[in-house]
Amino acid sequence: MAVKKEEFVVWAGGTKDKVLHDGQALTTPAGWIFVESGDAGLTRRLKAAGDYWLMVHRRRNRIESIGLWVAADAVKDIKARLETERSDPSHLKKIESGKKYREAKQEKYEVEFRNAVLSFLSFAGKWSAFAETLADAVTIHAVPVGSGTVARTRQIPLERRAEAAVIAWMRHQTTAYDNMSIARIKGERREVRRKLAERSRQLLNKYRSGEDVDITLCPLSKALQ
Numbered sequence: 001m002a003v004k005k006e007e008f009v010v011w012a013g014g015t016k017d018k019v020l021h022d023g024q025a026l027t028t029p030a031g032w033i034f035v036e037s038g039d040a041g042l043t044r045r046l047k048a049a050g051d052y053w054l055m056v057h058r059r060r061n062r063i064e065s066i067g068l069w070v071a072a073d074a075v076k077d078i079k080a081r082l083e084t085e086r087s088d089p090s091h092l093k094k095i096e097s098g099k100k101y102r103e104a105k106q107e108k109y110e111v112e113f114r115n116a117v118l119s120f121l122s123f124a125g126k127w128s129a130f131a132e133t134l135a136d137a138v139t140i141h142a143v144p145v146g147s148g149t150v151a152r153t154r155q156i157p158l159e160r161r162a163e164a165a166v167i168a169w170m171r172h173q174t175t176a177y178d179n180m181s182i183a184r185i186k187g188e189r190r191e192v193r194r195k196l197a198e199r200s201r202q203l204l205n206k207y208r209s210g211e212d213v214d215i216t217l218c219p220l221s222k223a224l225q
Helices: 040-049 072-086 089-121 125-142 158-173 188-208 219-224
Strands: 008-012 019-021 024-026 032-036 052-059 062-071
Touching: 032 040, 032 072, 040 052, 040 062, 040 072, 062 072, 072 089, 089 125, 089 158, 089 188, 125 158, 125 188, 125 219, 158 188, 158 219
Parallel strands: 008 052
Antiparallel strands: 008 019, 019 024, 032 062, 052 062
């Protein structure tokens, strides 16, 4: 996550009440409590209400927020107001409307992404049904919200997302990549992925050209079964 420059950022120090800033242990202000991340509405209001410390930790290769240190009185007051607002019928109606909008948006994207996958596959007519099955498998894996796959990024065009998702799916489903012992040498994992991707493209080309493929031996067919 991108941390705002104006926020005072602290790191989890290994125990519940220990926090670190610039490598130095800090004592939290008297009367402050820790509020875990998870309620976006509460977090926004607590940040707007006054002073707070943003606590983060490192997850994989990124910095991720885990909550706020903030005055207990502010938490109690804002939680009470939120509870009142959220019990109002108009608020519940708004929430439901937003949910339906997101669901409709997700369904539309699933269709668009699946079509992009089919376009990338471009299998010959005799393998069109096989392409449909593969497109379903890749889409089901790649498009769920929060999946963290390349299909969820907007930083590259849809066509490239579809291609990358197919190659990634095949890497995990049709090769021994997940069980490989890869040397801890800079660039080695990238090179292994490149070679596996080339192998996957060669396999896809057989279906594109309309070749006869023994599906009892084909790793792609086995994965889809």
